[in-house]
Amino acid sequence: MPRVSVEEIEDAIEEVEEIEEVEEEIEVEETEEEVEEIEEEAEEEAEEEEEIIVSIGDETPEEAPAAPEWVRDLRRKNREDQRRIRELEEQLKAREAPKAIEVGKKPTLDDFDYDTDKYEAAVAQWYDRKRQSDAQEAQRQQAEQEQAKAWQSKLDSYVESKVSLKVKDFEDAEAAVSETLDITQQGVILQGAENSALVIYALGKNPKKAKELADIKDPVKFAFAVAKLETQLKVSNRKAPPPPEKTIKGAKPISGAVDSHLERLRAEAAKTGDYTKVMQYKRQKKK
Numbered sequence: 183m184p185r186v187s188v189e190e191i192e193d194a195i196e197e198v199e200e201i202e203e204v205e206e207e208i209e210v211e212e213t214e215e216e217v218e219e220i221e222e223e224a225e226e227e228a229e230e231e232e233e234i235i236v237s238i239g240d241e242t243p244e245e246a247p248a249a250p251e252w253v254r255d256l257r258r259k260n261r262e263d264q265r266r267i268r269e270l271e272e273q274l275k276a277r278e279a280p281k282a283i284e285v286g287k288k289p290t291l292d293d294f295d296y297d298t299d300k301y302e303a304a305v306a307q308w309y310d311r312k313r314q315s316d317a318q319e320a321q322r323q324q325a326e327q328e329q330a331k332a333w334q335s336k337l338d339s340y341v342e343s344k345v346s347l348k349v350k351d352f353e354d355a356e357a358a359v360s361e362t363l364d365i366t367q368q369g370v371i372l373q374g375a376e377n378s379a380l381v382i383y384a385l386g387k388n389p390k391k392a393k394e395l396a397d398i399k400d401p402v403k404f405a406f407a408v409a410k411l412e413t414q415l416k417v418s419n420r421k422a423p424p425p426p427e428k429t430i431k432g433a434k435p436i437s438g439a440v441d442s443h444l445e446r447l448r449a450e451a452a453k454t455g456d457y458t459k460v461m462q463y464k465r466q467k468k469k
Contacts, residue, residue, distance in 0.1 A: 235418045236347075238386045238391055238411060257357035268365050272333065282317040336372055343379030352379075355386020362392045370405050375412055384415055 289304040344352055359382050360368065375381045385392040391411070398404040444463060451457040 183245055185270060211242060234386060236349075236380060236415060238384055238388055238414050238416075257360070258353070261357065261360055264360060264365060264368075268369065269363070272329070280318070282310055283318055285311045285315050336378070340378050343377055347379060347383060349383065352383055352386075355383045358386040358389065359392060362389070362396050364396070366401060367396065367398075367404055371408055374405050375408055378413070380417070381408060385412075454463055 284309065288308055289301060291298070292299050294300040294304065349355075363371075363383075371381055372378045385395065395404065395407055395411070398407055422453050444460070447460045447463055
């Protein structure tokens with residue numbers, strides 16, 4: 183059997199060590215990628231679980247238990263009915279315009295026994311009433327269009343504000359307000375508040391304050407109370423507690439730390455020429 187020199191043994195061991203170091207680096211890279219993925223997942227979960235807290239002044243909003251599905255369906259139907267009633271009331275108000283000018287039948291000569299002077303005077307008056315009636319009708323139609331446009335703009339703004347709040351229980355808060363405030367009061371908030379959705383949500387989370395406002399029946403005083411309340415609203419974020427730290431089974435320590443025991447075994451092997459302990463120790467570390 184040919185004799186193997188110490189240099190050849192060291193060269194062979196170095197090759198093995200280089201292969202092992204490459205394997206360790208690959209494992210470390212994979213481990214780091216897994217850690218990054220876990221961190222990203224944890225961040226996404228934290229973002230999803232973040233809650234928006236809306237409070238009035240220093241008061242703490244009341245935490246109400248989630249309503250059953252059948253209650254939510256009932257509330258949803260009630261809101262739809264109230265919305266329809268409000269639309270009909272707006273249409274009724276639009277129809278309650280100033281009394282229409284009666285134009286009447288266009289005069290004829292026969293109506294005045296062919297008295298041309300009286301006839302011409304009556305015709306002139308008829309045309310004057312006709313002109314006023316046409317102008318009144320044009321104004322009424324324009325007013326209806328402007329009211330409809332303004333109301334739709336308010337509704338669109340309200341919906342956008344609802345979405346931007348990003349709260350899970352907005353419908354429950356909205357339902358609570360619908361049950362506490364009457365239609366006129368809800369309309370005042372929608373028409374007058376800068377951020378009507380934020381006001382509605384805050385009142386829905388603070389039943390006591392909503393009840394206080396509901397007792398104000400004068401629309402002007404109610405509007406002033408809502409304006410004052412809106413200046414006291416505070417919005418803050420409450421994050422869920424961080425998830426427990428996840429560990430990756432089988433992850434190896436990052437290479438670069440000096441293994442004193444391995445160095446000692448190598449030093450002994452260099453003296454004796456026996457690298458058995460070195461190889462055994464390395465195999466043991468792999469397990």
